[in-house]
Amino acid sequence: xxxxxxxxxxxxxxxxxxxxxxxxxxxxxxxxxxxxxxxxxxxxxxxxxxxxxxxxxxxxxxxxxxxxxxxxxxxxxxxxxxxxxxxxxxxxxxxxxxxxxxxxxxxxxxxxxxxxxxxxxxxxxxxxxxxxxxxxxxxxxxxxxxxxxxxxxxxxxxxxxxxxxxxxxxxxxxxxxxxxxxxxxxxxxxxxxxxxxxxxxxxxxxxxxxxxxxxxxxxxxxxxxxxxxxxxxxxxxxxxxxxxxxxxxxxxxxxxxxxxxxxxxxxxxxxxxxxxxxxxxxxxxxxxxxxxxxxxxxxxxxxxxxxxxxxxxxxxxxxxxxxxxxxxxxxxxxxxxxxxxxxxxxxxxxxxxxxxxxxxxxxxxxxxxxxxxxxxxxxxxxxxxxxxxxxxxxxxxxxxxxxxxxxxxxxxxxxxxxxxxxxxxxxxxxxxxxxxxxxxxxxxxxxxxxxxxxxxxxxxxxxxxxxxxxxxxxxxxxxxxxxxxxxx
Amino acid sequence: xxxxxxxxxxxxxxxxxxxxxxxxxxxxxxxxxxxxxxxxxxxxxxxxxxxxxxxxxxxxxxxxxxxxxxxxxxxxxxxxxxxxxxxxxxxxxxxxxxxxxxxxxxxxxxxxxxxxxxxxxxxxxxxxxxxxxxxxxxxxxxxxxxxxxxxxxxxxxxxxxxxxxxxxxxxxxxxxxxxxxxxxxxxxxxxxxxxxxxxxxxxxxxxxxxxxxxxxxxxxxxxxxxxxxxxxxxxxxxxxxxxxxxxxxxxxxxxxxxxxxxxxxxxxxxxxxxxxxxxxxxxxxxxxxxxxxxxxxx
Numbered sequence: 082x083x084x085x086x087x088x089x090x091x092x093x094x095x096x097x098x099x100x101x102x103x104x105x106x107x108x109x110x111x112x113x114x115x116x117x118x119x120x121x122x123x124x125x126x127x128x129x130x131x132x133x134x135x136x137x138x139x140x141x142x143x144x145x146x147x148x149x150x151x152x153x154x155x156x157x158x159x160x161x162x163x164x165x166x167x168x169x170x171x172x173x174x175x176x177x178x179x180x181x182x183x184x185x186x187x188x189x190x191x192x193x194x195x196x197x198x199x200x201x202x203x204x205x206x207x208x209x210x211x212x213x214x215x216x217x218x219x220x221x222x223x224x225x226x227x228x229x230x231x232x233x234x235x236x237x238x239x240x241x242x243x244x245x246x247x248x249x250x251x252x253x254x255x256x257x258x259x260x261x262x263x264x265x266x267x268x269x270x271x272x273x274x275x276x277x278x279x280x281x282x283x284x285x286x287x288x289x290x291x292x293x294x295x296x297x298x299x300x301x302x303x304x305x306x307x308x309x310x311x312x313x314x315x316x317x318x319x320x321x322x323x324x325x326x327x328x329x330x331x332x333x334x335x336x337x338x339x340x341x342x343x344x345x346x347x348x349x350x351x352x353x354x355x356x357x358x359x360x361x362x363x364x365x366x367x368x369x370x371x372x373x374x375x376x377x378x379x380x381x382x383x384x385x386x387x388x389x390x391x392x393x394x395x396x397x398x399x400x401x402x403x404x405x406x407x408x409x410x411x412x413x414x415x416x417x418x419x420x421x422x423x424x425x426x427x428x429x430x431x432x433x434x435x436x437x438x439x440x441x442x443x444x445x446x447x448x449x450x451x452x453x454x455x456x457x458x459x460x461x462x463x464x465x466x467x468x469x470x471x472x473x474x475x476x477x478x479x480x481x482x483x484x485x486x487x488x489x490x491x492x493x494x495x496x497x498x499x500x501x502x503x504x505x506x507x508x509x510x511x512x513x514x515x516x517x518x519x520x521x522x523x524x525x526x527x528x529x530x531x532x533x534x535x536x537x538x539x540x541x542x543x544x545x546x547x548x549x550x551x552x553x554x555x556x557x558x559x560x561x562x563x564x565x566x567x568x569x
Numbered sequence: 570x571x572x573x574x575x576x577x578x579x580x581x582x583x584x585x586x587x588x589x590x591x592x593x594x595x596x597x598x599x600x601x602x603x604x605x606x607x608x609x610x611x612x613x614x615x616x617x618x619x620x621x622x623x624x625x626x627x628x629x630x631x632x633x634x635x636x637x638x639x640x641x642x643x644x645x646x647x648x649x650x651x652x653x654x655x656x657x658x659x660x661x662x663x664x665x666x667x668x669x670x671x672x673x674x675x676x677x678x679x680x681x682x683x684x685x686x687x688x689x690x691x692x693x694x695x696x697x698x699x700x701x702x703x704x705x706x707x708x709x710x711x712x713x714x715x716x717x718x719x720x721x722x723x724x725x726x727x728x729x730x731x732x733x734x735x736x737x738x739x740x741x742x743x744x745x746x747x748x749x750x751x752x753x754x755x756x757x758x759x760x761x762x763x764x765x766x767x768x769x770x771x772x773x774x775x776x777x778x779x780x781x782x783x784x785x786x787x788x789x790x791x792x793x794x795x796x797x798x799x800x801x802x803x804x805x806x807x808x809x810x811x812x813x814x815x816x817x818x819x820x821x822x823x824x825x826x827x828x829x830x831x832x833x834x835x836x837x838x839x840x841x842x843x844x845x846x847x848x849x850x851x852x853x854x855x856x857x858x859x860x861x862x863x864x865x866x867x
Binding site: 203204205208209215216218219340341342343344371372373376383384387390391 | 588592624633635674826832
């Protein structure tokens with residue numbers, strides 16, 4: 082009798098589950114379990130999953146599609162599994178990167194700008210980065226934890242090597258899916274999950290809260306008060322903001338709930354004003370404080386930057402982090418790691434071309450049909466060109482854009498992203514995936530085991546961003562003593 | 570020259586407003602050409618004023634007033650001593666502007682910025698000044714071009730574009746400063762916008778003697794980077810080099826980086842704004858002579 086995986090074709094890609102003589106060891110237990118499920122059984126489990134997500138109200142608005150459409154962010158039934166020793170490398174690599182980026186940002190905003198003076202990063206590149214916020218100059222952050230929450234996007238290439246695709250150091254989202262996927266998975270495939278000795282993720286809330294308290298200003302005392310600041314219900318990630326506040330047991334507030342008095346931030350409560358020491362804000366820099374940034378912003382808190390500067394409140398993530406996840410600055414991160422830490426980067430970048438030098442740019446423009454071109458200050462997969470999938474017309478548009486603004490774009494070699502078997506209409510097919518681990522930096526850097534595995538659900542597509550209509554997988558990092566076969 | 574400055578900003582609101590949060594950039598800088606002796610900010614209603622130095626080196630005073638109020642008055646009082654400035658070098662070759670390290674150091678002052686976005690008309694006006702062939706000559710050619718425009722109030726507002734100023738050949742000090750900055754940047758000469766005070770003769774009474782208080786306005790001028798020498802300050806509005814009567818508050822890419830007052834409040838928008846600057850020259854010997862006198866006594 083045929084089973085779910087019989088017709089599966091790797092089509093020459095690096096596959097997470099199947100290798101040359103068969104199923105990779107760490108997937109054997111789960112594949113065995115899934116093989117034993119009948120089609121009706123699978124369908125039933127998919128229905129259970131849909132019910133769980135619908136009742137949790139998990140949605141993610143996709144910008145650029147019809148306004149107001151809310152759709153679920155579908156979790157695939159087949160989990161992604163990472164063995165302990167493989168994860169150990171990823172974990173160290175992400176922690177190393179975040180540590181270096183924090184040192185860099187601290188040096189830029191309150192330090193001596195050593196990386197500029199020593200020529201590691203060109204001064205002009207920093208000065209032309211949209212995310213470089215001169216308004217944030219001199220604002221202290223305890224422990225230099227400017228990227229308190231980071232989402233470092235990783236991909237695996239045709240050899241299975243983990244590479245960093247981009248850093249998300251402003252307001253990385255997606256952690257709510259990591260936790261919700263796990264909660265759903267333990268109900269949809271309880272036995273398969275229980276057999277595998279998977280490292281837990283459900284301590285993320287306490288882990289984040291602890292770090293937020295660690296970066297509270299010294300004046301906050303023993304029991305600092307933290308809040309989550311959201312732009313409101315119309316934001317695409319509002320669900321996540323509410324989710325995180327609940328996970329941490331702290332207040333979810335909007336700008337109008339906070340008020341600054343004598344350079345101290347307070348929250349309006351039914352019992353009067355309560356002092357706030359740490360703000361995990363999910364509002365972009367531009368909207369954070371109308372005194373300093375956009376004067377027309379009604380989402381922010383007037384006087385907030387002044388309070389932060391006075392050392393009375395800590396803003397998380399720090400203002401101005403966008404300079405470090407600018408995609409042209411990304412190209413210098415391996416050098417920043419060497420400069421600040423004196424270490425070799427554990428996770429390599431994807432091969433990246435900077436376009437302001439004439440020769441390199443012309444070379445890239447000749448190969449636009451083979452490369453990926455990305456705008457430097459965007460995130461979420463917006464406004465990019467995937468050469469091999471683009472029409473001649475689209476390529477010409479990007480040729481003009483790059484010529485008009487060479488600093489505004491980078492080009493990268495296309496990475497043949499690893500694929501993972503994924504349930505598509507009752508069949509298993511290979512789909513490209515990536516991985517966004519979440520790192521929390523307080524007094525030290527900690528990486529949550531796993532992270533969000535995103536799936537490009539369209540056949541052949543390389544774009545996995547949730548904002549571009551991708552799906553997700555629960556990501557299982559195995560305990561040290563587990564080999565994935567289900568036994569010990 | 571020792572000067573007393575009293576800078577007053579008064580908002581009268583149509584109805585009580587609350588929760589106002591503000592930033593004031595009114596404090597004279599201390600630099601090689603001027604020395605701040607005294608500075609104090611008072612607000613009514615009263616508030617706790619804290620200060621910091623911003624990215625551009627300007628002192629910023631921040632304060633908030635939560636309680637409802639009809640009038641907000643902010644008074645910044647300063648005493649500052651200004652000194653003479655050295656003359657510009659007689660000649661600097663144009664290729665010195667192309668030095669990589671020089672360009673890199675001044676990149677922020679070479680690019681367009683919020684109020685300094687120029688089009689072909691400013692571009693060609695600038696290029697017409699480039700024939701001079703020497704940095705100093707080009708700098709003064711631009712200066713005289715802008716200085717030839719008519720000073721006319723009521724025609725412009727902070728948001729006016731430099732191309733419009735060029736085509737109108739008229740404006741106020743901010744417009745002239747923005748236009749000159751744009752022309753310099755077009756020519757690859759780093760240029761920055763300066764906000765400050767100018768002690769002038771009182772138009773009505775002609776008063777300029779010691780101890781007479783003179784009503785003036787905030788002023789704006791320009792500084793250009795001369796390779797191998799430093800920043801040269803020019804006042805195109807008054808067709809003169811910046812001297813002892815000019816008091817610098819701050820420098821930036823354009824008005825936005827040094828705007829004297831930024832604030833938000835909650836309540837109806839309608840308000841009247843009154844800004845006054847009173848200046849007075851104090852009877853003291855110039856700092857240089859005083860120091861020399863003290864030294865000779867020792």
